[in-house]
Amino acid sequence: xxxxxxxxxxxxxxxxxxxxxxxxxxxxxxxxxxxxxxxxxxxxxxxxxxxxxxxxxxxxxxxxxxxxxxxxxxxxxxxxxxxxxxxxxxxxxxxxxxxxxxxxxxxxxxxx
Amino acid sequence: xxxxxxxxxxxxxxxxxxxxxxxxxxxxxxxxxxxxxxxxxxxxxxxxxxxxxxxxxxxxxxxxxxxxxxxxxxxxxxxxxxxxxxxxxxxxxxxxxxxxxxxxxxxxxxxx
Numbered sequence: 001x002x003x004x005x006x007x008x009x010x011x012x013x014x015x016x017x018x019x020x021x022x023x024x025x026x027x028x029x030x031x032x033x034x035x036x037x038x039x040x041x042x043x044x045x046x047x048x049x050x051x052x053x054x055x056x057x058x059x060x061x062x063x064x065x066x067x068x069x070x071x072x073x074x075x076x077x078x079x080x081x082x083x084x085x086x087x088x089x090x091x092x093x094x095x096x097x098x099x100x101x102x103x104x105x106x107x108x109x110x111x112x
Numbered sequence: 113x114x115x116x117x118x119x120x121x122x123x124x125x126x127x128x129x130x131x132x133x134x135x136x137x138x139x140x141x142x143x144x145x146x147x148x149x150x151x152x153x154x155x156x157x158x159x160x161x162x163x164x165x166x167x168x169x170x171x172x173x174x175x176x177x178x179x180x181x182x183x184x185x186x187x188x189x190x191x192x193x194x195x196x197x198x199x200x201x202x203x204x205x206x207x208x209x210x211x212x213x214x215x216x217x218x219x220x221x222x223x224x
Contacts, residue, residue: 103155
């Protein structure tokens, strides 16, 4: 297993466009998390899944954001009608029921 | 006020120095404490994981937790240029799906 994989690594989009990111977790991990990190800040929690169920969403996750994890495997994070304030690194992580996360390398979103 | 406070640095030390990195927190529910290392344009990588108060050592790294003072530390002995990175503290409470709350990160540079 090669760890948590995120695609694409970098996305540049025009304001108002929709974007979708993909995360492939470590195969035996049942929990999957999305975080957002802006320059000079630590990652901030967005949402997490246990298997296919989305169990918690942060207030940071506005109505323009939606995440799915069909069949409890890979996950997608979609941002509709992107705004310049959405520019950030979007990090995916996975874990088992324990406490140790493995993060992916992230998708860097630039909204112009 | 943020739940987790961390001095952003930057911190510059000579090779071989002992480095001390610290975080304070305000949420008494935090029970699990972690230190992550993040290289530029990469995802965070777990360095140390501790539960409740006490010390934990792993090679050149020592993590300390003082729950009475709501203060955690990471010490790096015999620092190397390859230790140059951003160090993030993170914490979670029992329950809550292992959601992590991060500090802002301290940027460390170890110079030859």
